[in-house]
Structures are given as C-alpha cells and as structure tokens.
Amino acid sequence: MLAGLLAGCAAPPPAPPVAVATQMPLPRVMSFGTTELQPPTRSNAEMARDFLDLSFQLESGQALPVFTRFEEPITIAVTGLPSAALEKELRRLTKRLESEAGLDVRRTADPATATVTIEGVSTRDMQRSVPAAACFVLPTRITWDEFRRAPRSPDYSWTRLTRRSAVSAFVPVDTSQQEIRDCLHEEIAQGLGPLNDLYRLGDSVFNDDNLNPVLTGFDMLMLRATYSPMLRSGMSREEVAAKLPAILDTLNPRGRRIADRGTPPSSAEWKADISRALSPGSTSARRAAAGRAASESAPWGDVRSGFSLFTLGRMSITSDPETALNAFLAAQRIFESRPETKIHAAHAGFQIAAFALNSGQFDIVLDLTESYIPVARRHEDAALLSDLELARAAALAAAGRPQPDLRREALAWGVYAYGTAERAAARAREIETLAGGEGA
Numbered sequence: 001m002l003a004g005l006l007a008g009c010a011a012p013p014p015a016p017p018v019a020v021a022t023q024m025p026l027p028r029v030m031s032f033g034t035t036e037l038q039p040p041t042r043s044n045a046e047m048a049r050d051f052l053d054l055s056f057q058l059e060s061g062q063a064l065p066v067f068t069r070f071e072e073p074i075t076i077a078v079t080g081l082p083s084a085a086l087e088k089e090l091r092r093l094t095k096r097l098e099s100e101a102g103l104d105v106r107r108t109a110d111p112a113t114a115t116v117t118i119e120g121v122s123t124r125d126m127q128r129s130v131p132a133a134a135c136f137v138l139p140t141r142i143t144w145d146e147f148r149r150a151p152r153s154p155d156y157s158w159t160r161l162t163r164r165s166a167v168s169a170f171v172p173v174d175t176s177q178q179e180i181r182d183c184l185h186e187e188i189a190q191g192l193g194p195l196n197d198l199y200r201l202g203d204s205v206f207n208d209d210n211l212n213p214v215l216t217g218f219d220m221l222m223l224r225a226t227y228s229p230m231l232r233s234g235m236s237r238e239e240v241a242a243k244l245p246a247i248l249d250t251l252n253p254r255g256r257r258i259a260d261r262g263t264p265p266s267s268a269e270w271k272a273d274i275s276r277a278l279s280p281g282s283t284s285a286r287r288a289a290a291g292r293a294a295s296e297s298a299p300w301g302d303v304r305s306g307f308s309l310f311t312l313g314r315m316s317i318t319s320d321p322e323t324a325l326n327a328f329l330a331a332q333r334i335f336e337s338r339p340e341t342k343i344h345a346a347h348a349g350f351q352i353a354a355f356a357l358n359s360g361q362f363d364i365v366l367d368l369t370e371s372y373i374p375v376a377r378r379h380e381d382a383a384l385l386s387d388l389e390l391a392r393a394a395a396l397a398a399a400g401r402p403q404p405d406l407r408r409e410a411l412a413w414g415v416y417a418y419g420t421a422e423r424a425a426a427r428a429r430e431i432e433t434l435a436g437g438e439g440a
Contacts, residue, residue, distance in 0.1 A: 030412045031088070031177075032380045035096060040203060040218045041339045044248040044255035046263065051222055051244060054194035054206055056237045058158060064195070067235040068161045069226050070115055074105045074192065077114035080121055080144060083173035089181040090118070093188065096215065101223035103192070112141075115166055116191055118184070119144050120173035134172070135183035137191045141166035158195055163233035167191035176419030178213070178382050185215050193226040199274070200263055202303035203340035208278075209307045211344050214380045218340075224251055266304060270296040274304075277311050287315035294327070303341050306334035310348055321355075328352050343379040346372035350384060353391045357398075358434040365395035383417035386410045390428050394435040 040047060056064045076094065078086065097103045111117045121144050129148055130136060138147070140155045147170070154160065169187040173180060186205050194206050201207045203218040225231075228247045231240060249256050273296065276289035290312040297305040313327035328351040335345035349372045356364040369392035376385035389410030396403050407428070414424025 030382065030409075030416050032092075032377075032382075035092075035214065035380065036378045037100060037220070038203075038217045038378070040221055040252060040255065041258070042203070042218075042255065043258040043260045044245065044252055045260040047218070047221070047252075047255065048241070048244040048248055050198065050201060050204075050218075051194075051225055051248075052237060052241055053198055054196045054222060055226070055240070057196045059195070059197050059208075062159060064159055065236075066162055066233070067231060067237075067240050068158075068164050068233050069231070070164045070192065071233055072115065072165075074103060074116060075108040075114045076105060076116045076118065076188075077108050077111040078118045078120070079111050080119035081173050083120050083180065085177040085180050086118070086120055086171065086173050086184070089177065089184055093181075093184055093215075096220070097188075097192075097223070100215075100217075100220040101227070103223065103227060114141075115164075116188065117141060117166070117168045118188070119168065119170050121170050122174050123172040126170065126172045134179070135170060135187055137167050137169040137187040139164065139167055139191075142168045144170055164191075176415075176417055178417045179419075182213050185213070189215055189219060189223065193223045199266055199271070199304050199307070200302065202335075202338060202344065207303075209303075209344075211307075211347055212379065221248075221252055263302060264300055267296060270304070270308075274308060274311065277308075277315065283315060283319070287312065287319070290315045301334060302338070303335070303344065306331040306341065306344055306348070309334070310344070310351075313348075313351060325352070325355050328355075342375050343381065343384075346375040346379075346381075346384060346388070350387050350391065353388070354431070354434055357391055357395060357431070360398070360435075362395040362399045362435075365391055369395070382413045386413035386417055386424070386427065387431065389413065390431040394432045397432075398435040 055067055058064065076090070078090065094105045094107070097105050108114050125144070125148075126133065126135070129151065138156045139158050139161055140153075142155070147168075169184075169191055171180060171183045171187065189205065197206050197208045198204075199207060199209065201218070203212070203216050204222075205212050205215055205219055206222075225244070225247050228243075228251075230243045230247055235243075270293055273289045273293040277286045277293055279286070290308060293308040294305070294312050297308045309327045309331035313324045313331065316324040316327065328348045332345050332348035332352060335341040335348055349368045353365045353368040356362070356368070369388045373385065373388045373392070376388055387410075389406055393403055393407040393410060396406070411421075411424050411428055414427055415421055418424050418427065
C-alpha cells in the first residue's frame with residue numbers, strides 16, 4: 001500500500017547540512033536522560049558465536065591468538081584538549097558500564113597509571129594523522145604527540161597482547177556532542193572488550209553500518225561476559241568456547257529459550273562489494289557495488305540484506321529516485337521483521353518520509369514519524385530524531401497545523417547532533433524545502 005501511494009515521488013531526500021548563517025533563536029542543546037536498555041532478543045548459542053568472532057579476530061580479519069582483557073581494576077584518565085561535552089558523556093558512559101556491564105570503572109587524575117587514557121584532540125590533527133579514522137584506540141599507554149612521532153610502532157599491534165594493561169583512545173573534541181559520545185562508546189568498549197566489527201550484528205555498535213550510536217543491551221552483555229570470573233587472559237578460543245554456554249546462561253537466562261537462527265556467514269564477495277559501496281569513489285561504481293551486495297545478501301533476509309538495500313537507496317537518490325525509494329521500502333520491511341533492527345527501520349523510514357514529504361503525502365509522513373520518533377529517542381540518535389521531528393513539523397505546517405514547539409525541539413536536537421545552531425538550521429531548511437515551506 002505504501003509503495004503504491006508513494007509511486008511517482010521523484011525528489012531526493014536532503015543532503016547532510018552545511019554551515020549557513022542564521023538569525024533563528026534556538027533553545028539550549030538537548031541531552032538524553034537514562035538510557036532505555038533493550039535486552040538482547042537472540043539466542044545464547046548465536047551470541048556465543050558472536051562473542052568468539054568479536055574477541056578472537058580484528059576488523060582486518062587477522063586472528064587473535066588468545067583472549068585478552070584487563071585483570072586489574074579499570075581506571076580512566078582524560079588528557080589533551082578540554083571538553084565539557086566529553087566529560088558529560090563520559091560520566092554517563094561510566095555509569096552505564098558500572099550498572100549494565102557490572103564493571104568497576106573509576107576516574108583518576110593520573111594518566112601515567114590509568115588503564116584507559118582518553119586524549120582530546122582536534123579534528124584537524126586527527127584528519128592529518130589518520131584521515132580514515134573518526135577516532136581510534138591503541139593497546140598501549142601513549143600520548144597523541146608520541147603517536148604522531150611514531151605512527152607505526154609494533155606496540156600498536158593487538159596480536160602481541162597476552163593481557164591488557166593499558167589502552168589509549170584519541171577523540172576529536174571540537175565537534176558535535178553526538179560525535180564525541182559515539183566515539184567514546186565505541187573506542188572505550190573496544191579498549192575494554194571486543195575488538196572486531198561484524199556486519200551480521202543488528203543490535204550492536206560493533207558493526208560497520210554505524211546505525212547503532214550507543215552501546216546496546218547486547219554490547220553490555222558481551223562486556224559482562226568478557227569480565228566473567230570464569231574467563232582469564234591468555235585463554236585460547238577453544239577454552240573460551242567451552243566456558244561461554246554456562247556464562248551466557250547465567251547472565252542471560254531468557255536466551256536459553258530462544259531458538260538459534262543459524263545466521264549464515266558473510267561471503268567474501270558480499271563483504272568486498274559492501275566495502276566498495278561505502279568507500280570513496282565514483283557514485284556509479286559505488287551504486288553498482290551496492291546493487292551486487294543487495295543481490296548477494298538477499299537470501300539471508302537479515303540486517304545485512306536490509307543494509308545493502310539501504311546503501312543502494314542512498315547511492316541511487318540523485319540518479320534514480322525510483323530505485324532509491326523501492327530500495328528504502330524493501331530495507332524497511334526487512335528491518336521491521338526483526339526486533340533488534342528497529343533503529344535501522346527508523347533510518348529507512350526517514351528516507352521514505354522525505355519522499356512522501358516532497359510529494360505532498362503528509363499523512364504518510366505523520367504515520368512514519370509517529371512510529372519512528374520514539375525509536376530514535378530510545379536509541380539516543382539525535383541526528384535521526386531531529387530529522388524525523390523536522391519532517392513531522394514540516395508536514396504539519398504544510399497541512400495547516402503548525403507546531404512551532406516541535407520544530408524548536410528538533411532544532412535543539414540538531415545542535416546536539418551537528419554541533420552548531422547554523423548547521424542545525426541548515427538541515428531544517430533542507431528538509432522543509434521538500435514540503436515547499438520554511439517551517440513555522
């Protein structure tokens with residue numbers, strides 16, 4: 001029904017915002033409250049395989065010979081460029097690590113003895129030194145200046161470890177609060193626990209699709225299992241595998257009653273094509289790679305299939321809007337079929353709402369945003385939340401029912417997501433242009 005109603009939509013959704021001067025007054029930057037933890041919805045047998053693949057392999061595919069973790073209390077020190085946003089998000093994260101992962105995490109003022117050091121750097125320095133990384137973590141105690149003097153030291157190899165004694169995370173702090181927070185969640189989690197990313201995980205930050213912005217219930221379970229007293233640094237994959245069923249059954253009793261879905265492994269061809277689609281290059285080549293990835297993953301019917309279609313949609317927006325819309329609709333159906341991919345469905349839903357907004361189908365926009373605004377809020381995705389609220393406000397204004405308070409809230413979330421009032425306002429104008437209006 002939705003596909004039929006949207007037939008004929010041709011205008012693409014808006015591009016990411018650019019800084020534009022504005023005189024619009026904006027409320028203070030928003031912040032999220034207590035995280036609404038969603039427990040894992042998959043079987044313990046499935047998650048045991050995930051734990052092994054996350055803990056015994058790097059993102060490069062290189063195998064790790066032994067299991068490693070910290071065997072002493074975890075202390076965190078912050079150095080480098082000061083950032084109130086980093087401090088605020090770190091406090092929220094450490095509270096979650098304590099309450100949800102059961103970790104004893106403490107702050108220290110002494111970076112020379114801290115097990116985890118977080119150094120604030122500038123975006124410019126990060127892009128100069130490691131242009132492919134938004135942020136990163138290394139398995140040693142080191143400063144940013146020391147890293148820049150020796151960027152390829154063997155000390156940075158995770159494969160050399162038999163236990164973890166210190167890690168250093170480098171995070172740009174002259175950026176938005178959401179980007180700072182997302183970096184903290186992923187880099188600290190990898191510094192403490194799993195080192196790999198797996199596309200098959202729809203409920204984890206340990207996934208290169210980057211659609212889960214903060215640590216999930218699954219991620220906290222993986223960290224809790226990592227620090228189980230039944231495990232220790234130096235254990236082999238086989239030794240850890242033998243302990244995992246009992247560990248997960250104790251930590252997650254409900255997972256014993258859920259059937260194992262037998263998720264097939266990602267093929268080398270699919271991984272190569274989705275990587276090409278997400279890498280810099282010509283749009284046509286990336287679109288072709290996304291199309292191949294969508295075909296290759298179609299039999300799986302899981303998050304990888306949906307993400308391949310979502311990527312195809314994004315690559316086709318300008319050149320082939322009809323293909324883009326159909327890809328987003330198909331991705332949404334796949335994402336909606338699984339409880340762990342609701343945030344993915346919300347991303348696809350916004351893209352569909354943008355098409356509907358442009359074609360004047362405001363009821364569809366209102367239905368989609370009513371469904372997905374709570375999802376974006378629950379997953380603490382301020383950028384998506386702002387987009388959905390802006391689309392809803394634009395549809396209401398175009399239908400003669402303006403809600404200026406909703407628009408102001410959307411702009412405030414945009415400041416959290418994009419870093420400045422100007423960028424938030426630019427994003428609002430892009431979305432409102434689809435409805436032929438300038439908001440209310």
